[in-house]
Amino acid sequence: MIDLRSKVLGDQALPDVSELIQQGREKAAYWTVGSCAFLEHYGVSSEFEYKKNSILQGRVMRHAQI
DSSP, X not given: OOOHHHHHHOSSOOXXXXXXXXXXXXXXXXXXXXXXXXXXXXXXXSHHHHHHHHHHTTOOOOOOOO
């Protein structure tokens, strides 16, 4: 059987989960999420707001990142 794991992930060991969580918490203190063309086009601040508006309007929401 071909060892696909090493081809995809390389030979490095995966980081400890608790380290990843801590790094995420540290980055969350200063990381901000910006806008995009989709949000600006529909005049909303988030995809959640767009979906919520779609539900209230009885519209099926369709959206894909390409």
